[in-house]
Amino acid sequence: RCYRLSQRDLLAVRGPDSVALLQGLVTNDVELLRPGGAAGTGEGGRRALYAHLLNVQGRTVADLLLYRQDKAPGQEVSILLECDQAALDMVQKHLKMYKIRKKVQICACPELAVWAVLPAAQPGEASRASPSGVPEDWILTPDPRTAAMGWRLVVEREVKPVELVPGWEQGELEEYHRHRYRLGLAEGVRDLPPGVALPLESNLVYMNGISFSKGCYLGQELTARTHYTGLIRKRLLPVRLSGGALSAAVPAGAEILSESEKPAGKYRAGEGELGLALVRLAHAREQLRVETADGTRVELAASVPMWWPGDGEK
Template sequence: MSETLYTPLPNRAVIRVSGADRIDFLQGLVSNNVEKISAEHSGYGALLTPQGKFLFDFFMYQQDDNSLLIDCEGGERAENLFKKLRMYKLRAKVELTNISAEYDVFAVFGDNAVASLALPQQAGATAPFGNGIKTVDPRLAAMGARVLVPHGEEPALAGIGASQSTPDAYHALRVRLGLPNGSEELEVDKAILLENGFEELNGVDFKKGCYMGQELTARTKYRGLVRKRLLPIEIDGPTPEIGSVIMNEDREAGTIKSIHGTAGLAMIRLERIADGGALQAGDATITVNVPDWVQLPATE
């Protein structure tokens, strides 16, 4: 993919968190270290249940000296996140505002995406972009960059030498790289962060101190409890349905979570790919690809 492309991500929302207690407020809730968010560095993290199960994932940016921006799933998911944050606000000096109507979220991707924005090839590296923000994808620099601009400032993206693309092209690259897209692949109230790559994708800080759901996340890591992982798949043959079971001969090897073209993401039982054998989902042959950023545990 030599051409630099950009696309709007219409299914995103933006929530502003402002006020004197904004850092401490989010720090006690989010899986990553909010204190590291600055004008030069953005982050990725998740809000979990008290039992450590996935609720929401999002990107975090510093808007100014008094405000952070949360780039999250849109629609009802954004409304539910806003309500959840408001529920935990209590007496904290924090103001929450859904400013989705004011901002647009774009992805810039392709081999020269980061260079076209004059950013270093470092996940989370951030700088101003006109009246908005540009950042190397905080999960993985190979995904390119994200740009938040006030509504109506999209023409500025053409000035970086990028061609307009589509969300479908962005998601096809995303699944081939193995990156989850919130509730599209992560089951709400059930998914576990470390099975979905959050440690390697800079979504968890194990040194930051307490946050909601920390105990299960830490126990999963230090007791080596990861036995399955969300991994990219290639599909050869009739496209199976999302949710289809992947079989290794007569044994269940995983479940398809999403499909974009001939690629997708599936939750794979690691022992089923370690012992070889052809994988099938219906009449389709499934090939599991392990990205170089994924660190798989040793299997017995």
Template sequence: MNNPIYHLENRKIFSLSGPDRLNFLQGLVTKDVNRITDGGVLYTALLTPQGKYLFDFFLYKSGDIIYLECEKERADDLYRKLMMYRLRSEVEITDEADRLTLLSLDRPLDSALVCCADPRLPELGYRAIVTDLPEGCLSPGKSEYDRKRLGLGIAEGAQEFIVDKSLALEGNMEELNGVDFDKGCYVGQEITARTKHRAVIRRRFVPVNVEGPLPAPDTPVQNEDGLEIGILRSGLEDQAIAYLKLEKITFGKSYRCGNATIVPWKPDWMKLEEKNV
């Protein structure tokens, strides 16, 4: 196909409306929501007050509506968290699962309600919110999307991030345009800023090539001395993401993981301070 279109059936969409929709989000998430333009998109996260990961998701602006695209499996948890923070804000959060769905594709789709270049990396192509699946759409398309994503070394969602444990910067969210450091306060901002300015991130979600059977999630990764240096998180065939101690690994070197061998590699977009390697 010249422009393969994948239906991401594992994603869910909410709409946020009302006069306080932007201010409500601005005080919660890691990106500056006031910078989103009409027809644009942001990649961002909601953290705990201690700066630990809870959810990562995308925000799209279309007129007076903000669409929030998130993991389908954890959408109810995210909805409850947003409602907890809503308090007296004039914002309505609506489940759009029966009306809207998400596509991943290589080029813009004119018929989409909203279609934007993925804000993380150009190589990820476009994300489109649609009311109907277009002709020729591959459904389900999650595996093909994950194959592309893992091939670029990108962690995404709770399949790789560790809820209430990992930090946004450990998930490379700075390099992938998921964090702003010049916006006002948001939940978890103090720890995120402190991690940035100390320039020491001891663990990272790192892409690995897998030689042998793909290990189960959270299988320990061991060095040549049998010491645990991290865990595997999620993968597909011979590609995966592992949560590793940077000071304990060498990119391009083999490590044991279950009945397989993994080899960490460094994507061109990943920035590492000398203290981290």
């Protein structure tokens, strides 16, 4: 099934210095989008990358998906940035603030739309085989975060993929959000509050969203120091509310308590009974509790996503 992600918008970064600008601002290695790739890596020509844009304190400004727009040989790479619609102006201002004298054009792309194509298989069985029957001029790429998220599709806004690709059906946006909350995958300002979320606590490493070898970028110091010397004690985890409670009834930032009434984390957001919470790993296997907006205490259980690497519980 495919889903029109109406809450996600696009910015275009074009010009000779587009890669250089983004390389100094985002967590991942933008050189990997070049057809030749980063020198010595042999990993060039990627069509998409996942990254976070950080502030000077090393906290997330916005989560991004970067897409390479194919150009004629010899032309500079043109990059599309996908971000939460609510963060579009903030991201654009952030890029322009650090543009300085670089030869770059930054503009919104209201003529384009983002779709997600989710795999029919179970998350642990998801395949990277691309859907068939897709026109060559569309940007269709595996979601760089995890195979369980299927593919990302960028097309002209008036295009309806379900009318052009045999066998495709359009699903409700709620289904898409339930899918990613079940996986424990954060996306957008509700899950990653700007200026609050920390990239490593938000599982950026597990989602292939960071390079520790590319050199300096804004906000790198805290992130690198935490990675190399620090122990990550809290992580965003998928949670399930019990007793028929719905995530909409739980305020964002509500404190989560352990069985022994100790602080165990903060609730972020969700869909239906599924959600995300920043949980202290020491309490992740306990039965947890949180209060709804009307003061009702409900139980919730956290889990470790199956798509995380083997050391994901550390």
